[in-house]
Amino acid sequence: MHPSLHSLLQLQQMDQKIFETRHNLTRIPIEIDKMQRQLKEEQETIARNKKELFQIDLSIKELEEEIAGLKSKVNQYKYQQLTTRKNEEYQALSHQIENANLKISTLEDKILELLDKKEKVSTTFRELESKFHSYSREINKRIENLLTQKKSFEKNLEQLIEERKNYASRFDPQLLKTYQSIAASKPGSAIVAVIEESCGGCHMKMTKQRCLKVKSSEELVFCEYCGRILFFAE
Numbered sequence: 001m002h003p004s005l006h007s008l009l010q011l012q013q014m015d016q017k018i019f020e021t022r023h024n025l026t027r028i029p030i031e032i033d034k035m036q037r038q039l040k041e042e043q044e045t046i047a048r049n050k051k052e053l054f055q056i057d058l059s060i061k062e063l064e065e066e067i068a069g070l071k072s073k074v075n076q077y078k079y080q081q082l083t084t085r086k087n088e089e090y091q092a093l094s095h096q097i098e099n100a101n102l103k104i105s106t107l108e109d110k111i112l113e114l115l116d117k118k119e120k121v122s123t124t125f126r127e128l129e130s131k132f133h134s135y136s137r138e139i140n141k142r143i144e145n146l147l148t149q150k151k152s153f154e155k156n157l158e159q160l161i162e163e164r165k166n167y168a169s170r171f172d173p174q175l176l177k178t179y180q181s182i183a184a185s186k187p188g189s190a191i192v193a194v195i196e197e198s199c200g201g202c203h204m205k206m207t208k209q210r211c212l213k214v215k216s217s218e219e220l221v222f223c224e225y226c227g228r229i230l231f232f233a234e
């Protein structure tokens with residue numbers, strides 16, 4: 001292997017670590033954001049359930065008031081029946097009492113339906129709420145862990161950058177410049193192994209002559225297609 005290649009590969013490995021750490025650092029806030037949005041969605045579902053329960057109670061109350069109104073009317077009609085002497089009026093009142101009682105019975109059925117619905121929504125609400133408690137605890141714990149991870153990645157990154165800087169300062173400036181210009185467009189794969197007489201980066205077949213040149217390690221050999229630095233894995 002060409003003498004510079006060992007240190008170049010070492011540098012590339014350092015760059016890869018820096019790249020991975022940066023990637024992890026950008027991934028963490030996205031993950032946290034996703035989890036917070038999930039929590040918010042759950043909270044909104046619970047709030048919708050609560051609102052529905054409130055609406056049901058309100059409807060029941062309205063129906064009960066309507067029934068009370070009808071019942072007092074029935075009493076009124078009954079009292080009128082006691083005081084009237086006209087047969088026609090008596091019968092008309094009977095008819096009104098009958099109608100009012102029918103309406104009361106319909107409204108009572110509606111209340112029963114609503115109570116049934118309330119029972120179902122309440123069950124869902126209780127389930128959602130109890131799930132939310134454990135779910136939010138778990139999510140908050142995960143967020144806390146991610147924040148701890150983030151701190152350690154940040155610390156790690158600082159160290160890696162410092163180490164890389166020190167290591168790179170020992171390089172021949174021209175060689176460093178060449179490596180960096182390739183790495184800029186091919187991060188993590190500026191230096192690649194020759195695999196079955198092909199470039200390990202772009203996979204183009206190489207000439208026998210170029211392969212021998214890489215093997216001989218007398219000079220740095222670049223892929224004629226993609227410009228990567230080539231080496232022979234020994």
Ligand SMILES: [Zn+2]
Nearest residue numbers: 199202223226
């Ligand atoms: Zn290539």
